[in-house]
Amino acid sequence: MNICVVGLQWGDEGKGKVVDILAEDSEIVVRYGGGSNAGHTVVIGDERFALHLLPSGSIRPGVTCVIGNAVVVDPDVLIGEIDGLAERGISLDGRLFISENAHVVLDYHKREDQLREESLGKQKLGTTIRGIGPCYADKVGRSYAVRMGDFRDPGRLGEKLGHIIDYKNKLFGALYGAEPIGVGALAEKCARYADRLVPFTTDTTELLHEAIGAGRSVLFEGAQGSLLDLDHGTFPYVTSSNSSSLGLPAGCGVPARMVEKYLGVAKAYTTRVGAGPFPCEQDNEIGQYIRDKGNEYGTTTGRPRRCGWFDGVAVAYGVKIGSIDALALMHLDTLTGLKELNLCHAYEIDGKSTTFFPANIDRLALARPVYETLPGWDEEISEVTSFDELPTAARDYVRRIEAVVGSPIEMIGVGPKRSQTIVRT
Numbered sequence: 065m066n067i068c069v070v071g072l073q074w075g076d077e078g079k080g081k082v083v084d085i086l087a088e089d090s091e092i093v094v095r096y097g098g099g100s101n102a103g104h105t106v107v108i109g110d111e112r113f114a115l116h117l118l119p120s121g122s123i124r125p126g127v128t129c130v131i132g133n134a135v136v137v138d139p140d141v142l143i144g145e146i147d148g149l150a151e152r153g154i155s156l157d158g159r160l161f162i163s164e165n166a167h168v169v170l171d172y173h174k175r176e177d178q179l180r181e182e183s184l185g186k187q188k189l190g191t192t193i194r195g196i197g198p199c200y201a202d203k204v205g206r207s208y209a210v211r212m213g214d215f216r217d218p219g220r221l222g223e224k225l226g227h228i229i230d231y232k233n234k235l236f237g238a239l240y241g242a243e244p245i246g247v248g249a250l251a252e253k254c255a256r257y258a259d260r261l262v263p264f265t266t267d268t269t270e271l272l273h274e275a276i277g278a279g280r281s282v283l284f285e286g287a288q289g290s291l292l293d294l295d296h297g298t299f300p301y302v303t304s305s306n307s308s309s310l311g312l313p314a315g316c317g318v319p320a321r322m323v324e325k326y327l328g329v330a331k332a333y334t335t336r337v338g339a340g341p342f343p344c345e346q347d348n349e350i351g352q353y354i355r356d357k358g359n360e361y362g363t364t365t366g367r368p369r370r371c372g373w374f375d376g377v378a379v380a381y382g383v384k385i386g387s388i389d390a391l392a393l394m395h396l397d398t399l400t401g402l403k404e405l406n407l408c409h410a411y412e413i414d415g416k417s418t419t420f421f422p423a424n425i426d427r428l429a430l431a432r433p434v435y436e437t438l439p440g441w442d443e444e445i446s447e448v449t450s451f452d453e454l455p456t457a458a459r460d461y462v463r464r465i466e467a468v469v470g471s472p473i474e475m476i477g478v479g480p481k482r483s484q485t486i487v488r489t
Contacts, residue, residue, distance in 0.1 A: 067086060067326075069083050070327075071286060071307070072386070074335065076335055081485070086283055093285060094272065094282060097135060098196075098286075102287035107480040115145060128275075131162045133163040163269070164212050171195075173199045175232075176235075196304055210225070221254060225251055320387075327388070328386060341428040373435065374408065376408050377418075391469065407468065409436055438457065441455040446479040
């Protein structure tokens, strides 16, 4: 079976753990979008793996790993991850394949990201300053883009870099008064990147179609979350790619109909990083309790995440646009100890009630959550292995979420480890 795993909130839902679990029964794991601004954490025993570009299934020996064409690749990050896994006894030789059409994040992208954010002042978007947005902008602009396949011809790439750096220096100087950057050091870096990464580079679209045609099982891994989707999220406070399941076909060249199951991942509460409307935010002791107990600090940046109650309107939207068949509800254990839990099942906007999420931020900023209150629980659940063993209040909470979002919950996370997962079928 081919499965797609995608986040249904503003990212950080726990997709890495879900992908790692499902990868046990998959032959190929594909990352189809985003860049190193994604942070997927996998915990195996006492070992913790933080991945940013490699598919989460890379921790599983024998699983083929694919980085699709819509991923923007930061060579420094990717090489660091490959070497980091090798130091821990996990080799990717012969099982990592990078699309030759994937675009490359280079130093000038990060410089541009920083200059742009600084110039925006209070209006800044809150990017990770990793060059992701500028790289995607160059991709769309076409004239100043570098793709993984370009590393195969160093001479031609050198000419291209000279053209790009000349343009970027004019841009940086005119807009920001920034000092010019040189091309020599970057060309040397790219030569090193080529030595390391060209052996992994191939036509991954052909690879995937051959694999699916041969009946091999493929697991597609989304990055960020559906509410950060460039076209269907809370623009402009979004990422620079289609981070919902809608990005899968363009992201790796596999039609959506070739995927038999779409699994959405959501937390038992809501978080987001950076600016933008957040109707269910709790900027108070409840939010801090969730942040501390759930360790809600960014895998990539370490930034504290904004925390709030579960937003059923937002998750139901992710279910609808993503054609989600079932949910994985993560971090249920984080809510242990709270006497009462609020669950948002509707918004009130301009005096009218709605259950459909308004991605337009002007309307979203007016939304007032309509809550229902459920009892909490004090019992520790991190060692619970079946749904029936959960406290009654926890079971009722899960069932109510199912009803509000309109999708069954098949997996429940009660801790960060693989073993701390309840499977309902």
